Amino acid sequence: MPLAVRDYTWEETEKMVFLTVPLKGVKGNKVDILSSEDYIKVSYPPYFFECFLRESIDDVSSTAQIGNGAVVFKLLKKEPQLWNQLHHEKADDKDFKRQIIDEAVKRNQERAELSAKEKAEKKRESEKYAMNEMMKLEQEERDRIANIKESEKKKAMEELEIWKEQQRQAAEQEKNRIMGEERAKVAARKEEMMKEKKRKSKSIFEDASNGVPTRDVGKIEIKFTPRVFPTPVRESQSHLEEEWLKKQAEARKITEIEDKDLTEEEKDPIYLRDKGVSFFKSGNYLAAVNAFTTALRFNPKMPSLYSNRAACHLKTRNFFKCIEDCSKAMDLLSPPVPQNASSRCKALVRRGTAFCELEMYVEGLQDYEAALKIDPDNKQVLEDAEKMRKIIQSSSES
Structure with a gap:
């Protein structure tokens, strides 16, 4: 059977009631508090305290604080006045007590249900907001990726056009260079033939005028061994250099791979x-x-x-x-x-x-x-x- 607490203390003003209930060595996490406008209960086995208040209080604005071995209530009166006593005049009436306790329990249940409902509503609103934000971020990310892809595609097409133009210009320059070399060779051969013709005419004229045979003019041609590498033959490793040149020639050969999805430029390893x-x-x-x-x-x-x-x-x-x-x-x-x-x-x-x-x-x-x-x-x-x-x-x- 629980032990009733009698050694509580209380004070009042016209607006407030201060009630202190000692815990008698019981830990704060084992204290159960039930309150309403007309009733206060503190249960911490084996002790028990309850109070049927003289007048009604504002239960929402009132507070209860557990600490330092006691529960301190700060109760706001509904109507400013002095009570002069804490307990109600009918505190000994069992029917009255039962009615007050039932109303307190019912009010606390309604308050708990309302609190749970508000928490559930807040949770739904929070989840809905989080979902909307996540969908917004995902859409922004998809738009960003699409913009990047479009930008890269546009950039690649521009670079492809530039590369085509460069290849065309390079081919045109190579064609002009070859034609220029051929024209230079033809002009050189013509000039050599003219010089040879003049030389023979002069030789015949001198022979005819002097009657003395002259020494034939000779021409010594010197040919150099063609070299791919800049080093002279005496300083090079011919077999290694020939092997390297062979590998380079094989590397320049493009393997023919049938792929309808690739253009001719995209099949060029140099372009890739x-x-x-x-x-x-x-x-x-x-x-x-x-x-x-x-x-x-x-x-x-x-x-x-x-x-x-x-x-x-x-x-x-x-x-x-x-x-x-x-x-x-x-x-x-x-x-x-x-x-x-x-x-x-x-x-x-x-x-x-x-x-x-x-x-x-x-x-x-x-x-x-x-x-x-x-x-x-x-x-x-x-x-x-x-x-x-x-x-x-x-x-x-x-």
Whole structure:
């Protein structure tokens, strides 16, 4: 049976009632409070406190605070006046008490249902607002992507037209150059024939006038061995250079692939390579990868396509693909000759960077050192190689 609390205290003014109910060592989280305009109950087993108020209070504006071992009520009177006593005159009437308690319970239930309904309504409104905002953001994103695609398409078409015009101008210039060379050759031959004719006429005239035979004029022709590379034969490695030239000639051959969706320009690996470089410079790395991959369908023996695609993989942090493409480029860049030194250096640096990103510093340092043998004055590669040496040294010491 619960124990009634008798040692409560209360004070009043004309507008407020201050009621303090001690908790008697019970924790605040075990206190149950029920209140209405005419009734207050505090239950914290095994103790129990209830009060049938002398007059009505504003239950909405009144407060109850739990702390410091007590429950403190601040009750706002509906009508300003002094009560002089806290309990109602009929506090001992069982029927009156039952009526007040039932009304308090009913009012609290209605208040709880109303609060739950308001919370549910607020939750629905919040979810509806969140859904509308999400749909708005998704529509904005779709519009942004559509604008980007349209812009890229327009830019690609403009670049294609520019490239066509450049090719036409280049073809026209090449045609004019060849025609100019042919005209120059014809003029040179005519001039040589005129000189030879004059020389023979003069020789016949001198022979006829002097009667003394003269020495025939001779012409010594010197022919030089044609060289593709700028180095002289005595300083070159002929077999390596011939092998490199053979590979370059094979790389220039375009594989015929039937694809009705591609135009003639889009089947040109040089055009596709230039497009990939343009996409790379604009930061569209995935489009650049697609361009280089399509170019490799038509010509899988161009090392620059693998090297450029490796740079794209490095930007998109696809390090294993970067290493694979750099290795293929290095295979195609053999034998090592001065003409492909720059390309070999780039492929080694990119592969070394990918190894370092994968924390394979020993392999990365090997590629950087190989690149330094090709280009020993590259300051950036020197600095990066030194950083890798320090990382390897610190990891071995620890």
